[in-house]
Amino acid sequence: MSGKKILMICGDFAEDYETMVPFQALLAVGHTVHAVCPGKKAGDHIATAIHDFEGDQTYSEKRGHNFGLNASFDEVHVADYDALVIPGGRAPEYLRLNNDVIAAVRHFFDAGKPVAAICHGAQLLAAAGVLKGRTCSAYPACRYDVELGGGTYAEIGIDQAVTDGNLVTAPAWPAHPAWIGQFLTVLGTRISHDVPLASAA
Numbered sequence: 607m608s609g610k611k612i613l614m615i616c617g618d619f620a621e622d623y624e625t626m627v628p629f630q631a632l633l634a635v636g637h638t639v640h641a642v643c644p645g646k647k648a649g650d651h652i653a654t655a656i657h658d659f660e661g662d663q664t665y666s667e668k669r670g671h672n673f674g675l676n677a678s679f680d681e682v683h684v685a686d687y688d689a690l691v692i693p694g695g696r697a698p699e700y701l702r703l704n705n706d707v708i709a710a711v712r713h714f715f716d717a718g719k720p721v722a723a724i725c726h727g728a729q730l731l732a733a734a735g736v737l738k739g740r741t742c743s744a745y746p747a748c749r750y751d752v753e754l755g756g757g758t759y760a761e762i763g764i765d766q767a768v769t770d771g772n773l774v775t776a777p778a779w780p781a782h783p784a785w786i787g788q789f790l791t792v793l794g795t796r797i798s799h800d801v802p803l804a805s806a807a
Contacts, residue, residue, distance in 0.1 A: 609636040610688040610793050615679075615707060615730075616643045617697025622654035622670030623779040624693040624724050629673075631786050632691070635795055639691070640677035644704050647678035655695050657725075657778070659764075664747070665778075667696075682710070689793060690714040694725020694745065694778065702733035712736060715772075722774045722789040724781070728752050743768050743775040 612632055616625055625641075632639045643652050654670035690711065692698065701707045711734040714721050723731055728744030731737050732755030742752045743760040752759045760768040760775070767776035767784035774792055776785035790797070 609638055610795075611686065612637050612639045612689045612691060613682065613684065613687040613710070614639055614641045614691040614693070615701065615710065616641050616652050616673065616675065616693060617701045618643070618652045619655040619696035620652060620673070620693045621695030621725060621779065622656045622673075623782070624695060624727075625652075625654055625673050626671070627779070627782050628691055628693070628722070628724075628786055628789075631782075635790065635797060637793070637795070640682065640687075641673070641675050642677045642679040642682055643675055644679045644701070644707060646675055647680070648676055650675050652697075657695065659778075659780075665745075679706075684710045684713045685717075687714075687719070689720040689789075690722070691789075692721070692723040692727035692730055694723075694727045696726070698726045698728075698730040702730045708734045718772055720772050720774070720789065720792040722785065722792075724776045724785055725778045728755075728757075728775065731755065732757070740773060741768055741770040742773065743777050743781075745777055 651672040656668045656670040657665040715736040725745045732751040737755035737757030740757045742757045749759045765780040774789045
């Protein structure tokens with residue numbers, strides 16, 4: 607399998623795990639990932655937020671790590687990319703106001719390329735108008751974004767993910783194993799494990 611070229615659209619106060627974990631995991635299996643943010647360039651960073659589930663009526667939020675961007679949004683040509691990743695957190699709420707971001711998201715759907723979105727990433731999908739007739743998971747508070755965008759909200763466990771054609775979605779970072787695993791399948795990534803030979807008796 608040859609590695610894919612993947613675009614990750616980030617923004618300030620994206621969720622920490624939902625940004626760093628897929629970025630590193632996709633790199634680890636041989637893909638190229640360009641993390642970009644409107645108004646920022648390669649070498650800049652975004653602030654992230656840590657969202658946790660601690661028994662309150664909604665998630666708690668704490669300041670996360672700084673995440674370094676390795677490409678410049680203004681220099682990106684979306685046609686050069688094979689797939690798209692949209693982290694959750696606070697960023698999708700304001701990224702959906704950017705017409706260039708909306709156009710980029712629509713490109714991947716128009717071209718039928720793999721897209722992975724998690725948590726509040728569904729806000730960006732809904733704003734781009736790409737959810738009509740689609741099944742999509744998201745953080746439960748984003749259910750109405752999905753439904754008003756014409757999609758079917760997937761009621762799944764917080765540690766689960768759902769694939770609908772080229773779209774892989776999940777409710778939050780506890781779903782990373784399922785979400786990233788299903789995205790790798792859609793990408794055509796195959797990972798094999800060498801099984802050691804049994805020692806002679």
